[in-house]
Amino acid sequence: MTTYAESDATTDPFTAFAIGREPGDPTPAMTQLLGTDLTDHRGLIELPALTVLFDDLGGLPFFHADPETSSMQARLSMSMLHRPAADDVLRATARLAMSDAGYGSTTVEITRGDGAVLCVGTARNVRVGRPIVDATAADDFSLPDPVAPNTRPVVAPPDPELSGAEVVARLIDGTLPLGPIADLLGASVASTADDGTVSVEFTSEPWMANLMGTMHGGVIGAMLAQACSFGAQRNVRAHGAYQLIDFTCEFHRSPVVDGRRVRVEVTPVKLGRRLSIFDARMYDGEQLLGRATADARYDA
Template sequence: MSHSPADPFNAFAVGRDEGFDGAVMHQYLGTSVTDHRGLIELPALAVLFDDLGGYRFYFQDPSASSLQSRLTMSMLARPSIDERLQATADLRMSSHEYGTTVVEITGTDGRVLCSGLARNVRVGRAQNTDAGSASATPQGLNDLPAVGGPPADATGREVIDEIRRGAPIGPIAELLGGSISAADDDGLSYTTETAPWMGNMMGTMHGGVIGAVVAQGCSFGAQHYTRAGQQYQIIDFTVAFLRSPAVDGRRIHTRVTPVKLGRRLSVFDADLRDDDGTLLAHATADVRFDV
């Protein structure tokens, strides 16, 4: 793809206004963050949600590094491809060590698209002050052709099989360096090749990128079980960050398994592991199958 990101903020067109105090950030959507169906799905919002979810807590003591330990995102409305999103944060509970921030993302017309919680925790890791910043919003996320999506009469397994045979995997999956490495009766595996642009201030993978990777794996996992012509949407997603992977080109693998497959609502579990099998993140996703 033509978009070569410098950092997570540039990759997802996430920015903040002058005088930023940790309360408001924004994101310009575009075709470069659409999925294999040509839609904006929850993974595209993960960097915005995660990053703003930590800032109010961070500003309480900027001398100490902090990170997220868990994100919980809920959404029903799906934004349009070319919307400008606004996210607001409210630090509701806080001690020196832990905090909880409420995040709300709204669309161009002010309608609520996504809301949820970010769990903050202070850590003793050194910060890289040369890491990317969200001080400016990049342009160019609409420079890819719109994705047409899979055939309307294809089953989910047919869609996944075609992607594995070379059909378009979608711009956001390409951005994340992802591929579907396995698909069977028990679930699906989504493999991501890490890259330096995915890093945070501490030199490991940005939490929002981890969230986007795992949520994208859940999206493919849900697609795998759809009936012919059936649509789906992730409406609830919770991810616990257990260890931050390095961003030096090594691969990480999201294994998605169904917990319950329902006519209206299905539930999936997802584990993110490295090549050695170390558990990096654990997630659950509730997916509408009656869209």
């Protein structure tokens, strides 16, 4: 396997998000090195940067229970309170809480370098019996040591005098940068509407594939969460700030990673001064691929 250090090209979700596994740990564990490549249009690390770590580790205990049969996640539920720094090192652990032959639930906990709990939640696992494209990658100790993704500079935060709607309008016309993580995901903010709806498009690429050759669930989650982040930005008041604190996504169909564009429509469900709720749906043409809900808390 080509390591991140040997090539500047992104080869898989693990190199893109600087994720490694910890052999010899009695509890399934993974680490993630954050970096500037994972910051957003405000220069911050937001929940989308954690979804690949959460999804992959969330499936590992269930897979190990029957490694002869392929499995995947059907749903992720993540809850956060605090945002990590761009140079943080994260550690995630997971435990299979319950399972039978076809389904299971795994609990996941992500901590920062200082040991403080950053994110908790669950992954719903399902056995699918699909063929594995790269059997060698199924070895959970085969990943190279991660290298912190620091090839892109942090962008300056938007002018606080701008309303959220004005920020999103400038993201659409290109006068404000979308941020490194959005660029990594091939994102573009396509449109917005008076009701607060935001449409975001993403370009699928081969590096986004899972072991079965379709888009990794954590990458789908990152796209849905990033679109929700833009939806939350659209509804920020001038001098305000926001953070995604709860995120749940469900996977219906996995996109093909052949360069096609998928779109995510984000619609406000509730807009409040302190907490807003958003619904997001991912489509390939008119086919629904997945959906999510996100809670954003607002300051000021």
